[in-house]
Amino acid sequence: MIQLNRVSKTYLGSKHNEEVVALRDISLTIENGEIFGIVGHSGAGKSTLLRLLNGLEKPTTGSVMIQQQEISNLDNESLRQVRQKIGMIFQHFHLLWSRTVRENIAFPLEIIGLPKAIREQKVTQLLKRVGLIERADAYPSQLSGGEKQRVGIARALANDPTVLLCDEATSALDPETTQSILQLLREIHRDMGITLVLITHEMGVVRSICDRVAVMEAGQIVEMGFVEEVFSNPKHPVTQKFLQMEMHSQDQLISIELKDGFEWANLVKLAQDYRVSLEIVSGRIEAGSKRQSVVIRFIGQEADIEKARAAISVPSRSRG
């Protein structure tokens, strides 16, 4: 069980003596075996909250308990012991470039001083678990994002943790890869009964995997509850906005006849200007050629997609 009791966290600004309040008076209980989601805008304090759970940050006031142990009072040695039972995965994976997949996964086992033979056995097991047995001797620079995150997960699971913390673990991945990683997390949860705490800014992720969710804003939890309840009856404006964003988010394939002189560079600007993500599914953009036909996949709000489409396509004559 993870228990936060009236936790606040204040950072001292580096230059002047202004204080940044990252968390205000947070109380929260996460049961063993639960999948708990935390959503919120950038700067809401999500990462800070997660980092309290493995003692990377100490609370300014209040207490953080994991399995009845007060994390903030532990000496270095006991903290290291506790950490070995709390796995963590990251948005940018944080793998060691100098080690192969196999060696990366062995890293936490080396920390606890497991003999080499047992280590190898364990690593092979983990490689199978995350489906990377064929890539065992590759280096991280040779892997795709999804594969890197699988290595991250295997590494986090190596010491059979009871808790797995995920800080935007799927935010750097495309929708399909995100689904496959979530599927893997689901299976791990099913097989190991591990407690999952995951931060995300996508309500879709919460919907597909979490039991409960907390919505954060400006260092506070503004809404918390079972996912079905929160999703069917969101009370706080921030929650409502997050849900709206998810509902109106579309994934459309549109075939477009491009305006003359359209170039690659315009595409990047387009994505920024209209806050959509886009990808060319078929056709090519070549500098200098006219009336090129392409099929583009747009992901974003419906209205934004429409505007972006209008901005780059030749006005259709048939509509008069």
Place this chain on the structure above:
Amino acid sequence: MFDQVDWQQVWIATTETFHMVIISTIFTAILGIPLGVLLVITDRGHLWENQFIYRTVGLIVNTFRAVPFIVLVLFLFPVSKLLLGTTLGTTAATIPLVAGAAPFYARLVETAIREIDRGVIEAAQVMGASRRFIIAKVLIPEALPAIVSGLTVTCVSLISFSAMAGIVGGGGLGETAYRFGFQSFNDQMLYTCGVLLILLVQIVQGIGDWIARKIDKR
């Protein structure tokens, strides 16, 4: 064309240069790597924050780097005298060589280690790794390609430093070029030693680059 080259002397000088450069490179690495590590981990918010050590090491490194090498050689005569009983010969020359190169190399190691993503270090901490473990298994291995290329650069500087140290009594190709070449009006001798020094630099650079490329998995 090489009729005036005293090959015997050139051979002796070459082995002396090798002797000076190899020994001083080894000691430079032995001193420079820990100093470089220290300059990172004692910095604010790092693994082993310690303002006193950070400032002191920084000050020493900067002081040695500010003194021109040839002045350093003269300054360190008494140290050579004290430790080795002499200020002459290749072994005596390694003391100022190391004193000149180690602080330079420490800065290169520092830069190499700072290049490592903080997230990677944090990931190791989160897994319960101790400081010692992180230094040995994360900081050094992850920065190794840059640590090796830094040592190559340092070794090349040591070759040119060793030629200068030679002139004030260290021996080696520098001294031979000066004494048997320049002072004896023997151009052939002068240029032979010069060419050998250039060759040496090329070989060292080539080997260093090759190793760095071999271990770089990024």
